[in-house]
Amino acid sequence: MFKVFWSVLHRDLLLAMRRRTDVLTTLFFFVIVVSLFPLGVGTEHAVLRVLGPGVVWVAALLASMLALERLFAADYEDGTLEQLLLTGQPLVLLTLAKVTAHWLLTGLPLVLIAPLVGMQYHLSDSAVAVMMVSLFLGTPVLSLIGAIGAALTLGLRGGGILLALLILPLYIPVLVYGAGAVEVGAVAFGEARPYLTLLAAFLVAALALAPFASSAALRISIE
Amino acid sequence: MTLPWSRFAAPATFYPLAGRLIPIFWVLAAALILTAFYWGFFETPDQLGGSNAQKGYYRIIFIHVGSAWMSMWLYGMLVLWAAVGLVFKTRLSFMMANAIAPTGAIFTFLALWTGAIWGRPSWGTYWDWDPRLTSELILFFLYVGYIALHSAIDDSRRADRAASLLAIVGLVMVPVIFWSINCPDPNQCAALHQRSGLGKVDGNILFAMLTMTLGFWMYSFATTLMRLRGIILTREAETSWVQDLIRSEGRPA
Amino acid sequence: MLQAAKLECRRGDRLLFSGLDLQIDAGTLLHVRGRNGSGKTTLLRTLCGLFTQDAGEVRWKGESIRTLAEDYRSDLLYLGHLNGIKGDLTGVENLRLAATLDGDRIGVDAVWSALGRIGLTGFEDLPTRMLSQGQKKRVALARLILSRAPLWILDEPFTALDVAAVDLLQGLIADHVAAGGLAVLTTHQEVPLTSGQARHLDLGA
Numbered sequence: 060m061f062k063v064f065w066s067v068l069h070r071d072l073l074l075a076m077r078r079r080t081d082v083l084t085t086l087f088f089f090v091i092v093v094s095l096f097p098l099g100v101g102t103e104h105a106v107l108r109v110l111g112p113g114v115v116w117v118a119a120l121l122a123s124m125l126a127l128e129r130l131f132a133a134d135y136e137d138g139t140l141e142q143l144l145l146t147g148q149p150l151v152l153l154t155l156a157k158v159t160a161h162w163l164l165t166g167l168p169l170v171l172i173a174p175l176v177g178m179q180y181h182l183s184d185s186a187v188a189v190m191m192v193s194l195f196l197g198t199p200v201l202s203l204i205g206a207i208g209a210a211l212t213l214g215l216r217g218g219g220i221l222l223a224l225l226i227l228p229l230y231i232p233v234l235v236y237g238a239g240a241v242e243v244g245a246v247a248f249g250e251a252r253p254y255l256t257l258l259a260a261f262l263v264a265a266l267a268l269a270p271f272a273s274s275a276a277l278r279i280s281i282e
Numbered sequence: 283m284t285l286p287w288s289r290f291a292a293p294a295t296f297y298p299l300a301g302r303l304i305p306i307f308w309v310l311a312a313a314l315i316l317t318a319f320y321w322g323f324f325e326t327p328d329q330l331g332g333s334n335a336q337k338g339y340y341r342i343i344f345i346h347v348g349s350a351w352m353s354m355w356l357y358g359m360l361v362l363w364a365a366v367g368l369v370f371k372t373r374l375s376f377m378m379a380n381a382i383a384p385t386g387a388i389f390t391f392l393a394l395w396t397g398a399i400w401g402r403p404s405w406g407t408y409w410d411w412d413p414r415l416t417s418e419l420i421l422f423f424l425y426v427g428y429i430a431l432h433s434a435i436d437d438s439r440r441a442d443r444a445a446s447l448l449a450i451v452g453l454v455m456v457p458v459i460f461w462s463i464n465c466p467d468p469n470q471c472a473a474l475h476q477r478s479g480l481g482k483v484d485g486n487i488l489f490a491m492l493t494m495t496l497g498f499w500m501y502s503f504a505t506t507l508m509r510l511r512g513i514i515l516t517r518e519a520e521t522s523w524v525q526d527l528i529r530s531e532g533r534p535a
Numbered sequence: 536m537l538q539a540a541k542l543e544c545r546r547g548d549r550l551l552f553s554g555l556d557l558q559i560d561a562g563t564l565l566h567v568r569g570r571n572g573s574g575k576t577t578l579l580r581t582l583c584g585l586f587t588q589d590a591g592e593v594r595w596k597g598e599s600i601r602t603l604a605e606d607y608r609s610d611l612l613y614l615g616h617l618n619g620i621k622g623d624l625t626g627v628e629n630l631r632l633a634a635t636l637d638g639d640r641i642g643v644d645a646v647w648s649a650l651g652r653i654g655l656t657g658f659e660d661l662p663t664r665m666l667s668q669g670q671k672k673r674v675a676l677a678r679l680i681l682s683r684a685p686l687w688i689l690d691e692p693f694t695a696l697d698v699a700a701v702d703l704l705q706g707l708i709a710d711h712v713a714a715g716g717l718a719v720l721t722t723h724q725e726v727p728l729t730s731g732q733a734r735h736l737d738l739g740a
Contacts (some may be wrong), residue, residue, distance in 0.1 A: 066635045070621075077623045077662075138617025141585060146636040147609025153636075207451055211444045215434050224430055225448060228423040229455050232462035239466055253468040261458075272451055279443045282586050371589070438547050517548045 063148045064156045071160030074133075081129065085165045086172065089122040093176050104181045111180030112241030115190060116197075119169050119237075120230050123198060126165040127205040127226070128212075128219045130157065131277065135213050141281055150274040158199075158206045158270065166198030182245065189244025189251040196258040197237040203269035204229050210276035233261060291372050293514045294523045300507040307504035314497030318344060322490035342400045343487070348495040350393035350414075353421055356386035356502060360428070361453045364446030376442035377517065379449065380432060381510040385502050387425035393418055413464040420459055424452045438517060536560055537582065537686060537717055542591035544577050551577055552738060553590070561685075562731035564712050565719045573739030575721040576616070579690050582719060583613045595686075609638055612684040614692060618675040622664030626650050626674045629663060633678055641681055649680040654700060668695045676700075679707050687711060689720040 075082055096114045097107055134140035134157075143153050170191055177187035208226035212218040240254035322344040360382045367375035397415055398408040409415070428445050435441035518524045536559060543553035551574030559565050567575050580586035582593055584600050584607065593600045600607040620629040627646050634641040650659045653673045658666060663674055672695045679687065687708070693701055705726050708718055712731035720726075726733070 063636060063638075066632060070624075070632055073628075074621060074623050136617075137621065138615060138619035139621055141613075141615060141617070142619040142633065143636070144585060145583060145608050145611060145613050147605045147638050148636060149605060204455075207447075211431060211448055212434070217434065221430055221434050224423075225427040228420050228427065228459070229451070231420065232455075232458045235462040235466050236468070243467075257468055268454070272447065276444065276447055279440060279447060282437075282440055282580075371587075436547075439545065520549065 060152065063146075064152055067143075067153050067156035068160050071157060072163065075160070075164050081126075082164050082168070085122050085126045086168045088125060089118050089169055090172065090176075092118040092121060094179065097179065107180045108182065108245070111177075111182050112186070112190070112238040114180070115173070115176055115194075115241065116234050116238040119194060119198060120201065120227065120234060122169060123165055123201040124205055124223055124226060124230075125219070126161065127202070127209045128222055130161050130206060130209045131213055132209075132218070135281075140277070144277065144281055150277065151270045154206065154273045154277065155266075155270045158202050158273070161206070162199050162202040166194075166202055169198060170194045182241070185248045186241055186245040188248055189255070190241045192255055193237045193240040193244075193251070193258055196255060196262050197233045200233050200258070200261050200265045201230060203265040203273075206273040207269060207276055210273045210280055213277070213280040233258065236261075291374050293374055293377070293518050294521070296374060297511060297514050297527075300511050304504055304507050304511075307500045307507065311497050311500035311504055314493050314500060318490050318494035318497055321486065321493065326484070326486045326490060339400070339403050342396050344490050344494045346393060346396040346400055347491055348498050349389040349396065350418060351495055352498045352502060353386055353390035353393050353418065356382055356389060357421060357424065357449075357453070357456075360386060361449045364449045368443060368446050368450075373442070373517075374514075376446060377510055377513045378506070379446060380442070381506045381513055382502075383425055383429050383432070384509065385505050387422065387429065389498070389502075390418060390422040390425055394422065413460075416463045417460045420463070421456075424449075424456070427452070536596055537719075538594040538597075539582065540592050540594070542578075542581065542593070543589045544574060544581055544586065545589050546574070546577060555591070557736060559717050559719065559734070561715045561717060562712055563717055564708065564726060564728060564731065564733045565717075566726070566733060566735045567719065567721045567738065568735060569738030575738055576690055578738065579613075579688050579719060579721060580615075583611060583688055584608065585613075610684055611686045611688065612637075612678065612682045613688045613690075614675055614678070615690045618671050620663050620671060620674050623662055625661060626655060626659050626663055626666075626677070629674060630677055630681060634681055637682065637684070639681070639683060645681065646677075649677045650674070652680060653677045653703065669697055669700065672696060673700060676704060676707075679704075679711070685716050687716065687718040687720075689718065689722075691721055693722050693724045 093114060096110065100106060100110060131140060134143065144150060146153070173191045173194055174187050177190060182190070205222075205226050208222045208229075211225065212222045215221060236254045236257050240251040240258070243254065244251035322341055326341070360379050363375045363379035363382065366372065367379060394415070397418070401410065401415075402408050428449050431448055432441045432445040435444060515524060537557075538559075539555060539557045541553075542555040542557075544551045555578070557565070567578060569575050577586055581588050584593070584604075595603055595607045595610065619633075620626075621632075624632070627643065627650065630646045630649065631641065631643070634646075647659055650656070653676055655666075655670060655673055655677070658670060663671055666674070676692065689708075692704060696704065701724065705724075708720070708726050709728050712718055712728055715731075
C-alpha cells in the first residue's frame with residue numbers, strides 16, 4: 060500500500076524535476092503578487108504591517124489555485140490518468156499521493172519563502188513564525204480542497220477560471236483563520252494557538268474527506 | 283399506500299403532470315404574495331418598537347427575510363435532488379436540481395439587494411461585512427459556481443453528476459464557512475444582526491412575513507417546474523414521446 | 536468469465552445501445568465492430584468500469600465489477616486511444632511504474648527485454664516524448680508482454696503500427712488467447728488465432 064503511494068508520489072516529483080520551471084512559476088507568482096501590494100497601497104510600515112497577513116494569505120490562495128489546474132490535467136491529456144483509475148489500487152490512495160506531491164511542489168516552497176515576505180512587510184519575528192506554521196497547516200488544506208475542483212473541471216474549456224469560481228469560496232475558512240493567526244501572532248506566538256489548532260483540525264478533516272470527493276470527481280470526469 | 287414513484291420519475295409522465303400543476307402554483311403565488319403585500323402595508327404598525335425603533339422602511343423585511351430563507355432552503359432542495367440523482371441515478375432528479383438553481387440564485391440576489399437597501403437607512407451603509415450578509419454572498423457564489431460548472435460541461439451526464447458533487451461539497455463546507463465568517467476570532471463571536479426569534483415578532487408582521495414566504499415557495503414551484511419542462515424537452519428531444527408531442531401541437535420538428 | 540447483462544449506455548442524452556448481452560469465456564477473443572459513433576469505445580470503457588452504464592450490469596467471474604472494484608481492475612489491462620505513458624519519463628521508467636501500480640514486482644531486466652522484443656532496442660532510455668507515434672504505441676503495447684492480467688481490453692490497438700509491429704501484436708494476442716486469456720478489441724484488422732475461439736459483436740447494426 061505504502062509502496063504504491065510512494066511510487067505515484069515519486070513519479071510526480073520526478074516529472075516536476077524534469078520540468079522545473081512549473082514549480083518556480085508558482086513560487087514567483089506568489090512573490091510577485093506579494094511584492095506588488097506595497098507599490099499599490101504605499102510603503103508606510105504601519106499600513107504594511109496591517110495588510111501583510113491578509114495579503115500573504117490571499118497570494119497563497121491564488122498561487123495554490125493556479126498550480127491546481129495542472130494537477131490532473133497533464134495526466135488526463137496523455138491517458139495516464141485513466142490508467143491510474145484502472146490499477147488494482149484504491150483510487151483514494153493514488154489521489155492522496157498526487158495531492159501530496161502537489162503540495163510538496165507548490166505549498167511547501169511558500170512556507171519556506173515566508174520569512175522573506177515577512178521582511179517585506181516588516182512583520183515581527185513572532186508573526187513570521189506564526190505565518191510559517193499557519194501556511195504549513197493551511198496550504199495542504201488548500202491543495203486537498205482544490206483537488207476536488209481540479210478533478211471536476213478536468214479538460215474543460217476555460218477550466219482555470221472556472222476552477223477559481225468554484226474553489227475560492229471554499230477557501231474562506233482557511234483564509235480567515237490563517238490571516239487571523241498571523242495578525243494576533245504579531246504580539247506573541249501563544250496568542251495564535253487557538254487559530255493554529257483550528258487550522259490543524261481543518262487539515263485533519265480535509266485529509267479524511269477530500270480525497271474521497273476528489274476520487275469521485277475524477278471518476279465522473281474521466282467518462 | 284404505495285405511490286407509483288417510478289412512474290412519475292420518468293420524464294415522459296412528469297412532463298404533462300408538471301404542465302397541469304404550474305397554473306395552480308402561479309395562482310397560489312399571486313394570491314399569497316398580494317395578500318402579504320396588503321397585510322404588510324396596511325395591517326402592520328408604522329414603527330417597530332423596542333430598543334431600536336425603526337420607521338416604516340422596516341417593511342422591506344417582508345421581502346428580505348422571505349428571500350433569505352428561500353435562498354437557503356432552495357440550496358438544501360438542490361443538494362437533496364442532486365444527492366438523490368447520484369444515489370439512484372435518476373435523470374429527472376438531476377434535471378430538478380438544475381431547474382432549482384436559477385430560482386435560488388435569484389432569491390439570494392434579492393436578499394442581498396433588499397439587505398443593502400435596508401442597511402442604508404438603519405446601519406448607514408449599503409454594505410457591511412456583517413456575517414449574515416457575507417454568508418449570503420458566499421451562498422450566491424455557490425449557486426453561481428453550480429450553474430457555471432453545469433453549463434461549462436457539454437456532456438449533460440457528466441455536467442449533472444459533476445455539478446451535483448460540487449453542490450454536495452458546497453453543503454458540507456457551508457457550516458464551516460458560515461462559522462468562520464461569524465467567528466473570525468475563535469475566542470468570541472459577534473454580529474451586526476440582532477439576535478432574532480420569531481416569538482418576539484408582532485403577530486401582524488409575522489403573518490405578512492410568513493404569507494410572503496409561502497407565496498415565494500409557490501413562485502419557486504412554478505418557475506422550477508416551468509424550467510424543468512424546458513430542460514426535459516431539450517434533453518429528451520430525440521425520444522418518441524417528445525416527437526409525438528411536437529407533432530400533436532402542430533409545430534415543425 | 537466476463538459477462539454483460541442488459542447493458543444500456545448513453546452519451547449525453549443520445550442512446551448508444553440498450554439490452555446488450557454478452558458472455559466471454561476463457562480463451563476467447565471478442566471482436567467488436569461497428570461504424571464510427573456506434574459506441575465501440577463506450578462499450579469497452581463500460582466493460583472496464585470507466586464509464587457507468589445507464590442500466591444493466593457487467594460481471595466478472597459472476598460478480599458485479601462494481602462490487603469487485605480493485606479486485607477486478609487488477610485482473611484487467613486496458614489500452615485506449617491514449618497511450619497512457621508519460622512523455623517526460625523513459626520507456627523503462629514508464630513500464631516499471633505501470634507494473635508497480637498493477638501490483639507486479641518486475642525487475643529491470645524483464646522491462647529491457649520486453650522493450651527489446653517490441654522492437655525498441657536502443658530507445659529504452661530516451662524520454663518517450665522523443666519517440667515517434669508508432670514507437671510510443673509500442674511502449675504502451677510492451678505492457679502486454681509484462682502484464683499477467685487475464686483480461687485484455689484493447690481499443691484500436693493496431694493504429695499507428697507498421698507491418699512488423701502488427702504481426703507482433705497479432706502474435707501476442709493469439710498467444711494470450713491460446714493461454715486461456717480473454718481479449719476484447721475493436722479493430723479493422725483480423726487476428727489469426729492459433730487456438731481458442733474468436734467471436735464478433737456488431738454494434739449499431
